[in-house]
Amino acid sequence: MLCFAFFSWYPMVREFLLAFQKTESGQSTWVGFDNLVTVVNDPAFWQAWRNTLLFTVLALVFGFVVPFVVALVINEFHHGQGYLRLLVYLPVMLPPVASVLLFKYLYDPGYGLLNELFRFLHLPEQQWLQDPDLSMLSVVIASTWMNMGGAALIYLAALQSIPGELYEAAELDGAGLFRKIWHVTIPQTRLILSLMLLMQVIATMQVFVEPFLLTGGAGPEGSTTTVVYLIYQYAFNFNNYGAAAALGLLLLVLLAGFSAAYVKLSRAEDE
Amino acid sequence: MRSARFRRTRRASAVTLVSALTLTALAACGTSSSSNNGSGGSEGGGSSDPTAPLDPKTKVTLTIDCMPPAAKAAELKEWKEDVAEFNKTYPNVTIEGRSTPGQCLEPPRFTAMLKAKSQPDVFYTYFTDLPQVLSENGAADITAYVNDKSVPLLKDIDPNVLGSLKQDGKLYGLPTSNYTMGLLVNRKLFKDAGLNPDAPPRTWDEVRTAAKKIAGLGNGVAGFGEYSAGNTGGWHFTAQMYSIGGEVVDASGKKAAFNNELGKQVAKNLHAMRWEDDSMGKTQLLQWGDLQKQIATDKLGMFLAAPDDIAYMVQQLGAKYENFGMGPIPGEKNTLAGGNNYMIKQGISGDKIKAAVAWLNFKNLTVGKGQFDWARTKQDALPVGVPQPNFWLNDSKAKDDAARVANATMPVENFKSFMDNPVAGKAEPPKAQEVYKVLDNVMSGLLTNKDADIDKLLATAEAQVNQVLATQ
Known part of the structure; x- marks a missing residue:
């Protein structure tokens, strides 16, 4: 209780207060919505939201679908499942910074492995992290590789709890692979899929480490500036804790709204 | 059942609240004690005149950051030697160095330190940090404490460098190093x-x-x-x-x-x-x-x-x-100019400020001593000959340049073009x-x-x- 009070609840309350205060000469004064106005007027504000939403959408396309497909494939193997599970989970065990730096080397336009491969295949080389149109996608790919192991194992556990009779019944009805997935697998794992979707949206909206290490945070022409990176800039590089708290509050409100909508939707579906 | 659960919840909330208040009070006591006494050195209350020298009977303990970490063995040895030599003149001053592995000043940590007012009595900053430090009421105005008695070579320090540490005519720090690009x-x-x-x-x-x-x-x-x-x-x-x-x-x-x-x-x-x-x-x-x-x-x-x-x-x-x-x-x-310096925490006693100025003068602002003891630097296999710091003027510059050349551990002629063609710093x-x-x-x-x-x-x-x- 005490740990939560001091390391979680108190900072949350303090952040809420800071969002409406300005601290100068050691004195905090109430400034109403000034911090929010400052944040909204920041030229990087809308760009950061656009980039964060783009990351979230791309991370869902890759980070949501890929682990599910991987889990489906592993589930089909009758031998060596333990080995495959370990293989998929290995990247999660690497320290995130090490994984990101690994990708930084892979993406290097000069000596990076990916461009070496492209050269070998006579394909045009790419500026993975240095092309404003490609940089966010490159960040998402690295992030997906780093994080998909955990999600894949959860999906796999959900898949293995589906009774085999359902598939047998579907087969008797003449269902092929895709119809079995659509009519049996997805409905049976709907709950876990929804939960993972919610958790992934909440996590991906707070993306920081990957762009910070891969592109220095902002990226080419600001193309990987995310909301949390902007919060970091306000707090630690511009010494403006009020603005950082205000932007954090906006993010909190958005995520809380999303969570509430999710809860309402799932209740409506249950009814 | 419902009422019992409600009572348990209420009791838990009460315990949490009381504990939170107790810890907050303790934390507040800690802050207050730290800001009054700094690091706990007993102070005897010397002269309140800032221009008067530190009373030798007054015991002072100073906390100072950016002491070299253990990994930098030679620099740490020099720090300890400097403290010992300083203590020959000021046996009443106890220096408590604090070291940080890696980069001494990291902006995120520095910002958090200022916000929490947890900076040591004497703390390291970049020239460009002055507005931030002042906005947090972090540094003491040391104008009255710095004069040709407390810092004898004051007149030989480049006024542009000292100017970087002033606001509204008040001095808030003493330089350690400066650079031009x-x-x-x-x-x-x-x-x-x-x-x-x-x-x-x-x-x-x-x-x-x-x-x-x-x-x-x-x-x-x-x-x-x-x-x-x-x-x-x-x-x-x-x-x-x-x-x-x-x-x-x-x-x-x-x-x-x-x-x-x-x-x-x-x-x-x-x-x-x-x-x-x-x-x-x-x-x-x-x-x-x-x-x-x-x-x-x-x-x-x-x-x-x-x-x-x-x-x-x-x-x-x-x-x-x-x-x-x-x-x-x-x-x-x-050319872009910048540098780093030490500031003195606002709210510490006048005796501590005097002791801090005396230490900074000895360590960083005396030709032939502290960081400018190039013979010792060479002996310790550390680099001599990089044209930085570069804030001396007049006789002090001549003496310091000669000592650097005499003890150079690198070919200083490689910097000749840079040194012979100085560009105005901005x-x-x-x-x-x-x-x-x-x-x-x-x-x-x-x-x-x-x-x-x-x-x-x-x-x-x-x-x-x-x-x-x-x-x-």
């Missing part, structure tokens, strides 16, 4: 490319020509390198603007001043070097530390740097001093980090986009910087 060159690559390493390029046209020749060596070698991430791209764009006589923010401090012919000149030159000449390497979005690694491994011919970058490259990256040289910043109209713009954040986009746009629209990049950045400056 120049052009750092890799002598080996210069020779390999048929260039004269003793005469680094003096104009941006010469830089472009030399970069092309060096990049022509192949094997992934770049001729000239620049930053474009982590706000360091904006920092160097500013340096380049200064070098050709431009500004980034106008004199009023309210308007951007780079969307003009000079700004376009900087941008076009960089874009042409990157994309027409292919002399800046393929890997971009670089920030502080990246170019040093490239030049230390003979993969980069030159970049804009402060002289102490060489010490970092030798001590941390295993490079050799003789492989590097330095010239003035190309263009030579102005401070960073207001709201530097926020302006640099915007200008990072200009740099990354130029260096990562072959089809970059220079006019658009500068116009967008101008509008954004104006927006940043309008919210001061």
